[in-house]
Amino acid sequence: MRDLVTTALDAAASAGSTYADARVVLTSEERISVRTGRVEGIESSDSLGIGIRVIADGAWGFASTSALTPDAIRAAARQAVAIARASAITAAAPVRLSAVGVFDDVWRGPCEIDPFTVPLEEKLALLVAADEGLRTQEAVTVSSASLGFIKVEKVFGSSEGSMIEQSYVESSAGLTAYALGDGEVLPRSYPNSHGGQAIQGGWEAILALDLVGHAPRVAEEAAALISAMPCPATTTTVIIDGSQLALQVHESVGHPTELDRVLGDEAAFAGTSFVQVSDLDSLRYGSTHVSVVADATVPGSLGSFGYDDEGVPAQRDYIVHEGLFTGFQSSRESAAAIGRTSNGCMRADGWNRIPLVRMTTLSVEPGTWSRDDLIADTDDGIYFETNNSWSIDDRRLNFQFACEIGWEIKGGKLGRMIKNPNYTGITPKFWGGCDAVCSAEHWQVWGLPNCGKGEPMQVAHVAHGAAPARFRDVQVGVGR
Amino acid sequence: MRLSEDQVRALAARAVALTPADEAEAVVMANDSALTRFANNRIHQNVAEENTTVSVRAVLGTRTGVASTNRLDDHALKACCEAAVAAARVAPEDPAFPGLPAPAPIERAERVCASTQAFDAEARAKAAAAIIEQSRFRDLSAAGTVARVDYAVGIANSRGIDAAMAVTDVKATVLSTGTDGGSGWASWLGCDASRFAPEALGDEAATLAQRSEVPGSLEPGAYAVVLAPEAVSDVLDFLGYLGFGAQAVDEKSSFIAGHEGERLLSELITLSDNALAAETVGLTFDFEGCPKRRTPLVEAGVVRGPVTDSYWAAKLGVVNTGHALPAPNPYGPLPMNLELAAGETRVDDMIASVERGLYITRFHYVNVEDPVRAVLTGMTRDGTFLIEGGRLTQPVKNVRFTQSAVDALANVQAVGDRRVLVGPEEGGANLTPALLIGSWQVTGQTR
Numbered sequence: 001m002r003d004l005v006t007t008a009l010d011a012a013a014s015a016g017s018t019y020a021d022a023r024v025v026l027t028s029e030e031r032i033s034v035r036t037g038r039v040e041g042i043e044s045s046d047s048l049g050i051g052i053r054v055i056a057d058g059a060w061g062f063a064s065t066s067a068l069t070p071d072a073i074r075a076a077a078r079q080a081v082a083i084a085r086a087s088a089i090t091a092a093a094p095v096r097l098s099a100v101g102v103f104d105d106v107w108r109g110p111c112e113i114d115p116f117t118v119p120l121e122e123k124l125a126l127l128v129a130a131d132e133g134l135r136t137q138e139a140v141t142v143s144s145a146s147l148g149f150i151k152v153e154k155v156f157g158s159s160e161g162s163m164i165e166q167s168y169v170e171s172s173a174g175l176t177a178y179a180l181g182d183g184e185v186l187p188r189s190y191p192n193s194h195g196g197q198a199i200q201g202g203w204e205a206i207l208a209l210d211l212v213g214h215a216p217r218v219a220e221e222a223a224a225l226i227s228a229m230p231c232p233a234t235t236t237t238v239i240i241d242g243s244q245l246a247l248q249v250h251e252s253v254g255h256p257t258e259l260d261r262v263l264g265d266e267a268a269f270a271g272t273s274f275v276q277v278s279d280l281d282s283l284r285y286g287s288t289h290v291s292v293v294a295d296a297t298v299p300g301s302l303g304s305f306g307y308d309d310e311g312v313p314a315q316r317d318y319i320v321h322e323g324l325f326t327g328f329q330s331s332r333e334s335a336a337a338i339g340r341t342s343n344g345c346m347r348a349d350g351w352n353r354i355p356l357v358r359m360t361t362l363s364v365e366p367g368t369w370s371r372d373d374l375i376a377d378t379d380d381g382i383y384f385e386t387n388n389s390w391s392i393d394d395r396r397l398n399f400q401f402a403c404e405i406g407w408e409i410k411g412g413k414l415g416r417m418i419k420n421p422n423y424t425g426i427t428p429k430f431w432g433g434c435d436a437v438c439s440a441e442h443w444q445v446w447g448l449p450n451c452g453k454g455e456p457m458q459v460a461h462v463a464h465g466a467a468p469a470r471f472r473d474v475q476v477g478v479g480r
Numbered sequence: 481m482r483l484s485e486d487q488v489r490a491l492a493a494r495a496v497a498l499t500p501a502d503e504a505e506a507v508v509m510a511n512d513s514a515l516t517r518f519a520n521n522r523i524h525q526n527v528a529e530e531n532t533t534v535s536v537r538a539v540l541g542t543r544t545g546v547a548s549t550n551r552l553d554d555h556a557l558k559a560c561c562e563a564a565v566a567a568a569r570v571a572p573e574d575p576a577f578p579g580l581p582a583p584a585p586i587e588r589a590e591r592v593c594a595s596t597q598a599f600d601a602e603a604r605a606k607a608a609a610a611i612i613e614q615s616r617f618r619d620l621s622a623a624g625t626v627a628r629v630d631y632a633v634g635i636a637n638s639r640g641i642d643a644a645m646a647v648t649d650v651k652a653t654v655l656s657t658g659t660d661g662g663s664g665w666a667s668w669l670g671c672d673a674s675r676f677a678p679e680a681l682g683d684e685a686a687t688l689a690q691r692s693e694v695p696g697s698l699e700p701g702a703y704a705v706v707l708a709p710e711a712v713s714d715v716l717d718f719l720g721y722l723g724f725g726a727q728a729v730d731e732k733s734s735f736i737a738g739h740e741g742e743r744l745l746s747e748l749i750t751l752s753d754n755a756l757a758a759e760t761v762g763l764t765f766d767f768e769g770c771p772k773r774r775t776p777l778v779e780a781g782v783v784r785g786p787v788t789d790s791y792w793a794a795k796l797g798v799v800n801t802g803h804a805l806p807a808p809n810p811y812g813p814l815p816m817n818l819e820l821a822a823g824e825t826r827v828d829d830m831i832a833s834v835e836r837g838l839y840i841t842r843f844h845y846v847n848v849e850d851p852v853r854a855v856l857t858g859m860t861r862d863g864t865f866l867i868e869g870g871r872l873t874q875p876v877k878n879v880r881f882t883q884s885a886v887d888a889l890a891n892v893q894a895v896g897d898r899r900v901l902v903g904p905e906e907g908g909a910n911l912t913p914a915l916l917i918g919s920w921q922v923t924g925q926t927r
Contacts, residue, residue, distance in 0.1 A: 033808070033810060035810070036731075038574060038576070039571050039572055039574065040808055040810060041546060041807070041808025041809075041810070042544075042545045042546070042567035042568075042570060042571050042808075043545070043546040043547065043548075043567065043808055044546075044547045044548075044563050044567065045535075045547065045548040045549065046548075046549050046550070046551065046560075047531075047533070047549075047550050048550060048551055049531065049550065059523065059526075060523075060524065060525060060526060061526055061601075062525070062526065062527040062528065063527070063528045063529075064527070064528065064529045064530070064531075065529075065530045065531070066530065066531045066532060066550045066551075067530065076530075079528060080528075082601055083514075083526045083527070083528060083601040084526070086516075086523075086526065086600075086601035086602045086604070086605040087516070087523040087524075087526040087601075087605060089523070089602075089605045089606065089608075089609055090518065090521070090522045090523045090605065090608060090609050090612060091522055091523070092521070092522050120566070120567065120570040121570055124570055124571075124572075128572075141731065141732065142731045142733075144810070178731075178733070180732055183852055183853070184850065184852055185731075185732075185733045185851055185852055263520075264519045264520045264621070264623065265519050265520075265524055265525075266519075267519050267621075267623035267655055267657065268517075268519065268623035268624040268625065268653055268654070268655040270844075270845070271844065271861075274927075352529045352531060353527075354525060354527055388849070389847045389848055389849050389857065390847055391845045391846065391847045391857050391858050391859065391880075392845055392859075393844065393845070393859040393861075393878055393880070393926045394844050394845075394859065394861055394878065395926065397926045397927050398859065398878070398880055398924055398925065398926040398927070400857050400880060400882070400923075400924070402849045402857075420849070420850065422849060422857075424880070424923070424924055426926075426927060454525075455515060455517055455525075455625050455627075456513070456515055456527070456529075456627075475924075478857075478882050478923050478924070479849070479855070479857070479882030479883070479921060479923050
């Protein structure tokens with residue numbers, strides 16, 4: 001792989017680039033899914049190619065190919081330079097990159113049991129048993145259970161002299177029971193919705209989830225949702241569980257503080273941000289209970305790496321500290337635009353995509369409350385658990401989330417179950433209403449492997465650490 | 481330069497021959513695409529990709545396994561075929577699996593344009609510059625894309641399917657924004673780059689941006705709405721995904737389950753899936769190599785059956801409409817080329833008929849809160865206007881809606897007379913007019 005990168009860098013320089021980087025990436029995947037007793041799919045795939053990113057005439061160009069002969073790589077490098085020169089037609093000022101060191105290094109993610117060595121029969125048996133456990137309730141008419149494994153091996157090299165090898169394995173698993181009510185379908189998932197939990201690690205992480213053991217309880221909750229009360233339409237106190245808070249952080253802190261988005265690069269697709277560059281160190285993002293840190297060094301997290309896809313070392317950086325907005329997630333180009341250096345957030349979805357500013361492990365730091373004490377301290381409200389739906393406006397202000405399940409909180413105790421609970425808010429007001437976050441004992445990193453951004457669309461694997469937290473004066477039961 | 485139709489056809493046949501199984505299917509996708517992206521009135525990203533993937537489905541009895549690769553050397557291709565067989569060997573029998581489909585005549589459509597194949601980086605950059613200029617001279621900021629896709633798909637199976645087709649598309653989008661909260665949007669999708677007019681596209685977005693400056697507030701509530709084609713397309717996408725796939729109907733998560741033949745929507749709504757329409761883009765066969773048929777989904781408000789593939793057609797005992805997605809997929813067959821029949825009403829006349837309501841250019845970040853009634857939530861974007869006394873009186877800040885798509889389409893009061901092709905640059909698109917809907921639930925507003 002190193003030779004291929006060197007060939008690309010040499011060819012880009014010969015074609016006239018003033019900067020070039022190249023990534024050779026091999027991605028291997030395996031997915032197994034069972035749906036309502038039927039094996040829906042057993043699938044493996046691999047994808048290998050090279051992406052070459054250059055600056056020529058002060059503008060960006062990128063070309064990628066799955067053909068890895070020296071001639072094909074040289075042709076792609078020349079194409080990247082030609083594209084950059086075409087880009088320069090509209091360039092107002094040459095691209096500038098913030099400084100970065102030169103590294104020759106190897107980084108590997110954690111993995112105790114390589115899931116690709118575990119027999120397919122064993123994986124399938126686990127899913128079939130879990131799926132059977134989901135179908136122990138008559139009301140559950142559809143069930144799904146899935147496993148996914150990804151192995152990435154990549155080499156990054158730049159014309160500045162870096163040459164970095166990285167490899168990691170990701171494993172994911174999840175269950176969902178769907179109960180059929182009168183004109184409604186009610187899902188209940190474990191350990192999370194939208195495919196479950198995803199981590200950087202191996203088969204050991206799947207075994208630790210105990211899918212089979214949890215399946216009957218998931219089915220019971222799905223069945224119980226049919227007769228649960230609807231979400232009242234009101235403004236109240238809410239406690240949001242860790243997995244839902246992870247997505248709340250993702251949408252309403254993560255995306256708004258991506259510096260490329262703030263600078264307008266994503267305007268035409270998913271939009272911009274209410275956060276401005278001038279807000280740094282002055283915007284009150286939330287209450288003093290809210291601290292959010294971007295950390296690419298969390299062991300076993302989907303958002304971890306040794307170096308990002310610009311060769312910038314993994315870092316830990318506060319985005320919000322005790323409620324004050326203190327930092328962006330950035331790239332070499334976007335950081336240079338505001339006179340800073342990159343904090344290492346550039347990642348690409350494979351060899352055929354350019355890196356973009358992506359979240360790493362963006363986490364709400366734990367507070368001091370136990371979950372039981374927090375509920376006991378809440379006189380009237382709703383407890384929200386497990387995301388079902390999400391939406392936020394094109395400046396990341398007005399959001400609406402629906403969850404799979406909720407519970408009334410009355411007099412400091414969890415009460416009746418609530419079906420289809422949802423809540424809405426405006427980002428800074430919502431975070432300003434946070435008056436308690438549970439402790440490290442309740443804090444967990446949630447993998448989120450479906451973060452969409454960019455054109456052509458890229459899907460990033462990111463993560464968020466979160467514990468249950470309480471928010472005051474939240475509108476719930478929207479449209480109910 | 482991507483593989484030709486003959487090359488993808490030959491590669492698919494080779495993969496089938498290399499697969500030691502009772503039955504085998506290979507799908508080859510060869511792609512040569514490029515996308516020029518601009519923001520802040522300059523090109524900031526400009527990318528190109530060449531890739532070819534081979535996906536193999538192996539069948540042993542009624543057991544199936546799938547493997548794919550983009551490594552095309554003999555060793556890697558053979559390993560891919562063997563991986564599919566190994567997966568099938570582990571899979572349990574599926575009594576409902578009917579075997580791979582047999583060949584059927586496929587309607588040919590010419591969807592390759594030399595002008596699009598020649599739409600190179602320099603031509604795309606000039607088009608982007610022309611779009612940008614329409615915003616720049618008005619002191620607005622333009623962002624968007626000019627994309628070209630050139631792909632060929634070949635599908636073969638051991639029962640004799642041997643399908644191949646090449647397609648070219650151009651898609652361009654532009655968002656024009658001002659400093660006073662105004663924003664406007666325009667897009668174009670088609671097969672032929674020579675028909676793409678970048679200045680006109682840039683002008684449309686910039687004009688809308690100027691018109692939507694200094695937006696005001698709006699109280700939540702039910703409003704009559706005129707949805708422009710891009711907004712209608714979003715609603716149709718979700719209705720197709722949630723309501724008109726055979727799996728959703730079988731699992732009773734679709735609003736049409738048990739109601740086929742009943743009038744559930746407005747009499748003004750006639751909806752079909754039609755990959756054969758002259759105006760549309762994409763393949764005329766599905767990912768099993770079966771012909772895509774024009775499939776009525778709603779006729780004058782009466783809902784018809786869902787789209788199918790070979791598996792679901794056999795399971796439900798209905799005709800295969802040719803809507804398979806690449807195997808395996810968790811969604812079952814889905815409509816990818818929705819076509820809403822045009823009406824007779826001009827958009828200006830729709831607006832003139834509304835005493836108090838909203839005109840919505842497009843939606844943003846729409847998601848599902850209830851799949852059965854297709855309850856969606858999302859935001860408006862890039863041109864939302866208050867209608868008062870039959871006129872657009874003022875722009876409003878983007879609003880949030882929480883609305884059942886089924887209820888909305890049951891309350892259609894007029895259908896536009898002009899249709900627009902809306903969609904992604906590959907894989908299908910929707911052909912849709914504007915709609916006037918009697919009631920649409922606005923549940924919030926951004927700052």
